Amino acid sequence: MFKYTLKRLLAGVITVWFIATATFVAMHAVPGDPLLNDKAVTPEIRRNLEEKYGLDKPVFTQYLIYMGNMLQGDFGISFTQQNRRVNDIIRDHFPVSAMLGLLAIFFATAGGIVWGALTATYRNRAPDVVIMFLVILGISVPSFVFAALGQLLLVNINSWVGYSLIPVAGWGTIRHMLMPALVLGLGTMALLTRLMRSTMLDIVNADYIRTAKAKGLSPLRIFFRHQLRNAILPVVTILGPQIAAITTGGFVVELVFAIPGLGRYFVQAVQQLDYTVIMGTTVFYGAFLVLMVITVDIIYGYIDPRVQLE
Amino acid sequence: MSDIVLDVKNLRVEFDTYGGIVKAVRGVSFSVPRGQTLAIVGESGCGKSVTVQAIMGLIPMPPGRITSGSAKLNGQEMLGLSPKEANQFRGVEIGMIFQDPMTSLNPTMTIGDQIAETLIVHRGYTKKASAKIAVDLLDKTKIPEAAKRARQYPFEFSGGMLQRSMIAMSLACNPTVLIADEPTTALDVTIQAEILELMLELKRTEGMSIILITHDLAVVARVADDVAVMYAGQIIESGSVDQIFYESAHPYTMGLKEAMPTNKPNEERKLMPISGSPPDLFHPPAGCGYFARCPHAMDICESNQPSGFRIAADHYASCWLHHELAPEVDALHLVGDQ
Ligand SMILES: Nc1ncnc2c1ncn2[C@@H]1O[C@H](COP(=O)(O)OP(=O)(O)O)[C@@H](O)[C@H]1O
Ligand code: SF4
Ligand SMILES: [Mg+2]
Numbered sequence: 001m002f003k004y005t006l007k008r009l010l011a012g013v014i015t016v017w018f019i020a021t022a023t024f025v026a027m028h029a030v031p032g033d034p035l036l037n038d039k040a041v042t043p044e045i046r047r048n049l050e051e052k053y054g055l056d057k058p059v060f061t062q063y064l065i066y067m068g069n070m071l072q073g074d075f076g077i078s079f080t081q082q083n084r085r086v087n088d089i090i091r092d093h094f095p096v097s098a099m100l101g102l103l104a105i106f107f108a109t110a111g112g113i114v115w116g117a118l119t120a121t122y123r124n125r126a127p128d129v130v131i132m133f134l135v136i137l138g139i140s141v142p143s144f145v146f147a148a149l150g151q152l153l154l155v156n157i158n159s160w161v162g163y164s165l166i167p168v169a170g171w172g173t174i175r176h177m178l179m180p181a182l183v184l185g186l187g188t189m190a191l192l193t194r195l196m197r198s199t200m201l202d203i204v205n206a207d208y209i210r211t212a213k214a215k216g217l218s219p220l221r222i223f224f225r226h227q228l229r230n231a232i233l234p235v236v237t238i239l240g241p242q243i244a245a246i247t248t249g250g251f252v253v254e255l256v257f258a259i260p261g262l263g264r265y266f267v268q269a270v271q272q273l274d275y276t277v278i279m280g281t282t283v284f285y286g287a288f289l290v291l292m293v294i295t296v297d298i299i300y301g302y303i304d305p306r307v308q309l310e
Numbered sequence: 311m312s313d314i315v316l317d318v319k320n321l322r323v324e325f326d327t328y329g330g331i332v333k334a335v336r337g338v339s340f341s342v343p344r345g346q347t348l349a350i351v352g353e354s355g356c357g358k359s360v361t362v363q364a365i366m367g368l369i370p371m372p373p374g375r376i377t378s379g380s381a382k383l384n385g386q387e388m389l390g391l392s393p394k395e396a397n398q399f400r401g402v403e404i405g406m407i408f409q410d411p412m413t414s415l416n417p418t419m420t421i422g423d424q425i426a427e428t429l430i431v432h433r434g435y436t437k438k439a440s441a442k443i444a445v446d447l448l449d450k451t452k453i454p455e456a457a458k459r460a461r462q463y464p465f466e467f468s469g470g471m472l473q474r475s476m477i478a479m480s481l482a483c484n485p486t487v488l489i490a491d492e493p494t495t496a497l498d499v500t501i502q503a504e505i506l507e508l509m510l511e512l513k514r515t516e517g518m519s520i521i522l523i524t525h526d527l528a529v530v531a532r533v534a535d536d537v538a539v540m541y542a543g544q545i546i547e548s549g550s551v552d553q554i555f556y557e558s559a560h561p562y563t564m565g566l567k568e569a570m571p572t573n574k575p576n577e578e579r580k581l582m583p584i585s586g587s588p589p590d591l592f593h594p595p596a597g598c599g600y601f602a603r604c605p606h607a608m609d610i611c612e613s614n615q616p617s618g619f620r621i622a623a624d625h626y627a628s629c630w631l632h633h634e635l636a637p638e639v640d641a642l643h644l645v646g647d648q
Binding site for chain 2: 205208211215218219221225304306
């Protein structure tokens with residue numbers, strides 16, 4: 001297990017290095033010089049930046065400086081926000097995105113497991129048909145549509161109750177988080193429901209379920225002890241990539257719900273061609289996702305005894 | 311002698327499929343005496359598994375349906391029970407093991423836990439007490455280092471060891487009857503022999519009855535006391551193992567014997583697989599199911615079901631050749647010489 005973890009971590013570091021390099025190359029391949037951009041670079045910032053990055057030096061030297069800074073955990077200074085370090089931007093806004101993402105993953109997983117188990121149990125009957133129709137909607141409709149619908153729903157609920165029961169936008173309390181997290185997790189929830197349903201249906205016909213019946217176990221015990229546990233395994237496997245999907249989807253939801261998360265800053269940075277912020281947040285997100293995927297894999301190793309030997 | 315543990319009468323099972331209704335089991339009757347081994351033998355697809363699964367309440371309904379029959383365990387009816395009622399005897403009075411031990415155990419539960427579960431559910435033992443008995447049971451089925459093995463998962467076991475664990479699991483509550491559905495078919499030949507040996511030994515020490523399902527006559531010869539030969543959803547001959555082997559009274563049983571490889575090296579004999587294939591169970595024939603393949607078929611066989619003719623005490627065969635008007639039965643014994 002230890003060796004396996006170490007191997008995965010090493011592979012993770014290489015992946016992050018690759019992401020950092022690719023980001024660097026991409027930024028330098030974009031036509032135009034960031035400092036010639038007339039948008040917002042004051043002579044003062046320009047001097048700071050030239051000093052910091054040696055922009056007059058050859059590209060490879062710049063790359064070495066960039067990697068060196070990154071190794072020390074320094075993502076540099078914003079091009080557009082005077083004296084604001086990228087590290088500060090991440091520190092201030094990442095916890096908000098992480099909280100939102102975590103809650104979304106929680107909704108998605110809990111919902112996926114419950115709905116999936118339900119549809120499999122009521123296969124081809126009303127609950128199954130209705131939920132599977134909603135699942136198709138959940139997978140195919142983009143999240144900004146759900147975000148708008150969610151807000152509309154909240155407006156109606158609030159006006160019906162007579163006060164702001166659940167805020168339509170903004171951030172701060174758990175009540176602010178509910179709707180955006182639900183909207184953000186919806187696509188993943190739909191996907192997990194479908195996956196859970198199909199593995200549950202496979203397992204219903206598995207030989208070991210027949211054995212469990214022949215042992216004289218109650219249907220309830222068979223469902224929880226033998227079916228559910230084995231059906232959840234594939235769900236956990238795709239959780240890693242799904243965390244990535246949720247984080248990327250977070251950009252849109254943060255904008256619509258006016259949530260001060262990192263995603264919003266990322267989009268803003270792209271719009272304003274704030275190179276250091278783009279590079280810093282990209283690499284940071286990349287590293288975070290790689291870490292999440294590895295964590296999920298290691299957790300998987302604990303719940304599925306068969307992978308321990310790898 | 312006539313201490314019957316399990317008595318099955320006129321069992322019929324059908325399945326609804328897209329192609330129509332499959333009449334998988336068509337009026338099967340047999341009985342199992344205490345402490346004896348009944349082998350049910352027949353080609354694959356003839357309804358052996360469906361028969362025992364119907365008794366155990368394991369037929370998926372739908373698409374399955376038990377249309378008639380009764381199965382009495384010590385006088386108590388087992389068909390048509392709710393899961394709760396059926397669980398009074400499943401795993402308690404009747405244990406069952408299956409063909410593929412690799413897939414018949416829960417992959418994410420330790421072997422020990424899977425055995426202990428039966429004891430916790432049926433006997434109300436604590437986790438600790440049941441875990442200890444699980445180790446004893448593994449010991450009984452001759453699994454080395456049982457204590458360590460109990461903590462392992464199915465993927466860490468070989469096929470033979472898994473089948474031993476399945477046996478240990480089915481024995482947990484000292485069942486009266488053990489049903490083994492092709493328990494050695496998926497295993498290597500040497501392992502097969504070991505598992506059969508183990509079952510025979512346990513039958514002696516535990517005093518249970520065994521229903522052994524197989525398509526292999528060599529297995530039957532080795533372990534059975536009584537034999538029921540199945541064909542196209544019916545039992546076409548039944549009797550003691552000696553009667554079935556030395557006084558075969560049904561052309562199909564003869565054919566099966568011809569198709570059996572001999573293990574005597576000096577005896578030069580050609581393998582004679584039965585030509586043709588079993589009838590379509592969507593439209594079972596009106597007469598004898600073996601009609602299309604039978605070398606002795608007569609006019610009467612085509613549209614009239616032969617009933618069970620009594621050949622000797624406890625020896626029955628469903629074949630018109632045993633009718634008093636039929637030509638001499640001697641013809642039967644010539645089959646092997648052609
Ligand atoms: N769930 C099912 N649905 C439809 N047909 C089935 C089902 N289970 C068994 N059958 C049919 O019943 C017949 C007998 O099968 P089975 O008892 O498994 O044969 P075997 O003698 O090899 O154990 C076969 O023709 C099979 O196709
Ligand atoms: S009843 Fe007729 S067809 Fe059937 S086995 Fe006997 S002789 Fe052959
Ligand atoms: Mg079978």
